[in-house]
Amino acid sequence: MLISIDVNSETPIYEQLKEQIIMGIASGALKPGEQLPSIRQLAEDLGVNLHTINKAYNQLKADGLLTVDRRKGAVVNFLAQKPTxxxxxxxxxxxxxxxxxxxxxxxxxxxxxxxxxxxxxxxxxxxxx
CATH class of the missing domain: 1.20.5 (Single alpha-helices involved in coiled-coils or other helix-helix interfaces)
Known part of the structure; x- marks a missing residue:
């Protein structure tokens, strides 16, 4: 999945990143169990601050869409459960x-x-x- 950021957008970069990952999961482009780039790697690829990627990943983790582990990085969750x-x-x-x-x-x-x-x-x- 290709992620692109619009630096001229009024939408914060972390929100753009979250939206694109959510769209990837919803469309099936990102599969359950699939590993996302590390925070450091994605920050480097997109030319943004590490904290921006970290914020997006942590919010997606809080939403139950990702699991974030120090060793494995960010992984797309299996979403078989009903929303709360x-x-x-x-x-x-x-x-x-x-x-x-x-x-x-x-x-x-x-x-x-x-x-x-x-x-x-x-x-x-x-x-x-």
């Missing part, structure tokens, strides 16, 4: 402003649902656009 109520609440909290924005743009409930289904299918199919 807390994880669902977090998703809902992050989704609310996106849905509010769609409503402000005049999208109907059906249009929002169609957009969600199309986007879901694109992610599962490994299609970025």
């Amino acid at each position: 109520a807390q994880q669902k609440d977090e998703l809902r909290r992050k989704l609310r402003p996106v849905l509010a924005r769609a409503i402000c743009f005049g999208l109907s409930e059906q249009e929002i649902e169609d957009l969600c289904v199309r986007t879901y299918n694109q992610i599962i199919g490994g299609n970025d656009e």
Whole structure:
């Protein structure tokens, strides 16, 4: 999986990295048990600070998506379990402003649902656009 960072983006680099790893896991480009580059190696490859990579990896670990071990590095977790109520609440909290924005743009409930289904299918199919 190729990771690219937009240094001109308003989105912090660690967030860009997290989003790309999450997309890789969701699309199947990153498989359970797959080892990610070491913090040091990825920082060098991307030309960013070690602490930036460390922050992204640790947040993904806290979300249950990665296991981080000193010897093995970061490894994609097997995600057979159902999300917790807390994880669902977090998703809902992050989704609310996106849905509010769609409503402000005049999208109907059906249009929002169609957009969600199309986007879901694109992610599962490994299609970025």
